[in-house]
Amino acid sequence: MIVPARERIFAYAILIAMAVLVLIPVVAGSLTAFKPQIIWISSPPVWFFEPTLENFEFVLITRQNWLHLRNSLIISIGSVLIALVLGVPAAYGFARFRFRGSKGLMQWLISLRMIPPIVVGLPFYAMFLFLERATGLGLRDTHLGLILTYQTFLLPLVIWMMRGYFVELPAAMEESAMVEGYTRIGALWRVVLPVVWPGIVATALLNFIFAWNEFFLALILAGNNTSTLPMAAGTYIVRARVEWGNLFAVNLIIMMPVIVLTIILRRQLVKGLTFGILE
């Protein structure tokens, strides 16, 4: 599509204005992460200084936040993988087969997505406690516990998003593969999944962001062994004092993977989020 130059300039002007508005606090905060402690909260703020990595060194090594980083990675990647492995086939099933109650089930799934985490936090804790007492199976303060809990929110998202992609595809695509000598699973794997791959990438990224940023459930269900980066960030806000430099250092560590992933995957992401709209 060719857009006239004047319109393009106008569009970019609006986008840049919006980006500046959004980015000012992010940039200001991120700069603080590189400031030495004495100028963290100097007034007026100092814009030019010799950057230092001492805040990062402090949070990652002295305060051992690299452990939280590790926990966050394990839990987020684990959650996304399980959600995809369970959710993608489920979404395909919902897209291709109508069975008794399938419509109601889909609506129930989307309703799960509407529940604020605070509603399920305590019940999950109670459930874990009960499970532990009844069977000795401990899920509190384990990676698996959080990964399973997150499925409440990730699975509906995966199923709803992926179902949309599958519905867009003509059934004839896998049906012809089935006539040509493949099982339905084989056809799904070899024909359908390569086509909806951008959709899977987009879905995975959105889910990763949810799990990566999640704070409340982690606060209730994680413990010393499993506490995640957002929780570590919380430890720099203590009583009357906020350790701005350290807080922003952790913030930057939290933001980086999401930013980097989005940049790397932006082509698939755009393709995935606009699936079926263009072309």
Place this chain on the structure above:
Amino acid sequence: MKVVLKDLVKDFKSADTVAVNGINLEIDQGELAVLLGPSGCGKTTTLRMIAGLEQPDSGRIYIAGRDITDLAPKDRRVAMVFQNFSMYPTMNVYDNIAFPLHAIKMDKKEIDRTVREVARLVNIDQLLERSLRQVSGGEAQRVALARAMVRRPEVFLMDEPLSNLDAKLRVQLRTEIKRLHQDTGTTFIFVTHDQEEAMTLGDKIIVMNRGDIQQVGTPHEVFFSPRNAFVANFVGTPSMNMLPGSLRIEESGRMFAAFPGFELELPRRFAAGLRRMSSHHVIWGIRPEAIKLVSGPGDNCVPGVVELVEALGSRDLMFVRVQDQLFGVIVDALDSLAVGEACHLHFDGAHMHLFDADSELSLLLDEKAKGA
């Protein structure tokens, strides 16, 4: 291979699919059979049951004497071409055609040889390296044909493969499918709602409506001897002139079909059928091509006025009003009349069709054929 359908049923309860009410059908080895009918008649459901994409609620399907009713699609040795181009967009033309061969774990050299051979057969050997974005609709359907052929199936199933193409390509590919059928000698089952396509392609035409087979016959048979009013009306463009009338038999034995304002004498060949009728209500029909324009009154001639003329090229389709009835009449373009002109129509008894108004069955059917 011979395909036999026995009491095949798909009922209304199965959502999304059109019902099929227990059909029986035999398609001979090497035949090109066309399932013809309006949308929702069950023709595609029938084809999908043969492919194994739809499970019948009851009945059996045999290919070459082998009961395949419970086999998975992949084990039926059939190939299918779909209406919407069911290409694999992540693969290029070559890989699309090779795809079915990977399923049987053929070695690379053999795959390469087969793909190129089949591509030559459908004239796409110069397109093999292209991505699917670079091929047109007609070429895409050739790729689909090649992909269907590559495994040398026992039966080809085609679900309206030409209906998404423009008119010219459609005719061109139709010829190629016919040629392909002759070259391979394989059994083809072709589904279409386009009766012209059915006529030009089929060795055998199976006319379906509302989940039932209406008639099985050669193109000639379904056109000239329709079994019932539905077939008479559905086959042929422009469609047959059909009007309800009542029967009048004189003591001399002469028979007439009476319509509001005029009546026409019926030929002797309907006598046997008419004697069996319980009522006097009939549906009378004649094809637009069979009506003659004549200069003056005579036997079986009625006066009318031209109301509308459609040019069809070398011929014109005129709509002529006779009393309350509008008749479609096909005439040579040179003999065409202007709108508003008066004329006389002659109905030749040899071209008349007559159906029982209650059963809608042709009165030319003999007693035992009725049950078929």
